[in-house]
Amino acid sequence: MPFDNTLEEHRLTGVALRNGMLGGMHERVGLVTSAFANERCCALGRWIHEDGVRWEDAPELQQLKLAHASFHTIALVIAISITQGRLAEAAVMLEPDALFENAARMLAHAVSRFENRLVTGAAPHGRIH
Numbered sequence: 798m799p800f801d802n803t804l805e806e807h808r809l810t811g812v813a814l815r816n817g818m819l820g821g822m823h824e825r826v827g828l829v830t831s832a833f834a835n836e837r838c839c840a841l842g843r844w845i846h847e848d849g850v851r852w853e854d855a856p857e858l859q860q861l862k863l864a865h866a867s868f869h870t871i872a873l874v875i876a877i878s879i880t881q882g883r884l885a886e887a888a889v890m891l892e893p894d895a896l897f898e899n900a901a902r903m904l905a906h907a908v909s910r911f912e913n914r915l916v917t918g919a920a921p922h923g924r925i926h
Contacts, residue, residue, distance in 0.1 A: 800908045803841035807904060810872050811897060817879045818887055836869035841908075857911040864900075864907035871900045 836842040845862055852858040871890070875897060878887040890896040 800841075800912055803839065803844075804905055804908060806839055806841070807868060807901060810868075811891070811901065814872065814875050814879065814887070814897070815891060817876065818884055818891070836866050839869075841865060842869070852911075852914075855911075855914060857907075857914045861907040861911045864904045868900045868904045871896055 837846055842865060845858075845865060849858055849861075875887050875890050878884075878890070892898075
């Protein structure tokens with residue numbers, strides 16, 4: 798699993814949310830149905846719920862699962878705010894050092910901790926492919 802690509806995919810979520818605030822109603826409605834509204838629709842979410850099961854007892858995987866689910870929940874809350882026209886509320890959540898950015902940092906940290914576990918050879922069934 799190339800974790801760098803998954804973080805880029807999640808970074809683009811912020812771009813999509815910010816663009817949704819600037820777009821018309823059609824773009825705003827599309828936000829809720831986009832892939833980030835469901836944590837299993839992105840590559841990292843699929844990996845966590847399919848291949849990540851091998852590391853189920855690892856605290857690093859539990860942290861990754863929590864950070865990933867939190868990220869998607871926050872993205873969905875922001876998307877709903879945008880689609881409902883509550884743009885000021887969404888803008889506050891998208892500000893630097895606010896809710897969305899903190900969730901993204903928490904996710905990046907959790908990915909890093911999990912990768913470190915793999916590098917140290919603590920993975921129970923070999924490396925992630």
